[in-house]
Amino acid sequence: MQISSRFSVAVHVLALLATHRPTDGLLTSERMAGSVNTNPVVIRRILGQLKKAGLVEVRPASGGTFLSRQPAAISLLDVYRATEVVEAGQLFSIHEQPNPACPVGRNIQAALNDTLQRAQAALEQQLATVTLQQVALDIVARTAVGVG
Amino acid sequence: MQISSRFSVAVHVLALLATHRPTDGLLTSERMAGSVNTNPVVIRRILGQLKKAGLVEVRPASGGTFLSRQPAAISLLDVYRATEVVEAGQLFSIHEQPNPACPVGRNIQAALNDTLQRAQAALEQQLATVTLQQVALDIVARTAVGVG
DNA sequence: GCAGCTGTAACCAAGTAGATTACAACAAGG
DNA sequence: CCTTGTTGTAATCTACTTGGTTACAGCTGC
Structure with missing residues (x-):
């Protein structure tokens, strides 16, 4: 049995938000679904959980989602808890x-x-040491290598 | 999603073996199932995994299962790996x-x-620090309190 | 008003776990 | 030798979870 991929999808979505430039237009659930390669409803469900946890703000009808905090202030443990892959x-x-x-x-x-x-606490403490900023920077670094 | 209870059942079974006195008769899968409160086949399936991992020896038809090592030499990580609740x-x-x-x-x-x-390694390292002996002693200590 | 997006409910298909039944294989005792 | 009791394992069943999908109500902003 594995921990649901909701968690990795949530990190993916947050990484999109962290690296997104406003000039690229709105980041709708459909565009995010295109990057994750899933259905927009799946993305909206996860966004709902992230919103409830106070990690993102969603503009209801006009589209557009934004981080509520700086990427450096969001840990993977926050995301893990938010996506409730496991009851506390x-x-x-x-x-x-x-x-x-x-x-x-x-x-x-x-x-x-x-x-x-x-044992569970040890796992969570490890997740707490990594921030969304680190993940985003890692992705950017890998992208640069891929491009070059 | 949770880690399968196969793991906790396996620890339960091993604790039975560790605390069992030969004078109490054979420890068959049916008796173990009575303690765990499940079906004997479930126990036999788990015993099969523990046997494959070299943690127990089972006498095929005449009944009776025995630890292959001292309880102090069996860690919960060994049990976790044996029960394959998660692919490596x-x-x-x-x-x-x-x-x-x-x-x-x-x-x-x-x-x-x-x-x-x-994160996963941190969890496993915690499991590696606890032995079957510690679990068995803990159970015996609690039993004494309950009896007294 | 209209186009486009979010929020949700409802349903489906697939996978997994645990419980259960059934039965073949075999060891040990009489 | 043969009966009894146990293990090993396949097959099936139910319940549950997940992710995918459709459908649609509600709302925002032009």
Whole structure:
């Protein structure tokens, strides 16, 4: 089982916004969908989540989406949380109903919980160290190489 | 999306093996299923994975499963890998076909890959620090409290 | 008013997990 | 030898999630 691609699509969309120049015209959901290669509705759904998390502002009918903060102030953890690929603290799932008549069954959940929380926190801390700005700069750098 | 409960069930099964006393009789898949509260076939499937990973030995027809190593020599990362809840290096999924005509689309995968690999590695390193022995001792300690 | 875009609901196809049934293969004891 | 009990595994089923798609209401700005 994998973490949903909603997360990587969201980063993609935010990278588009971060590197977009106003002179290129409006960045509509349809144009973003063209870059991600998916359906505009999928993009709008994700934009809705990013908007709810306060990462972007969307002009409802006239088109156009803008970052609410500087790219340097948006971490990949913010995006991860915003896209709710995982309910908070629930990356691992533990079997729900072990047998309470058995010592192991009675205590396995508690015994595992701390460890799994720590593992999940380690993952999230890594995501917190990377900003949208870094991703955008990385893309620009790679583009330059590709062009040259 | 969550990481499959196969992992927590596998830890449960191994904890049963680690705390099991031979005087209590054979630990069959049916008895383990009773503790986990699932179907014996689910247990046997997971035992098959643990066996393939060299963590347990199963006596084919006469019943009985045993740890191949000391509990202190089995880490939760070993179990995580054995249960293949995630193909190696693929915890995150990235949308497959971004538009190569777009600079962002052309480079998003490469730009994200390193970061996501690091996040995943951080999670796995945390799992590597915990052994089956620690889990088993934790369960025993909690059991004692519950009994007293 | 009209064109174009967003916001959402509704539905579909595909993939995955876990539960369950069924059965072949085989070890061990009488 | 043959019966019993267990493992190994295939096949099926239901439930759930995801991403894709269609449809349409609501709204903005010219």
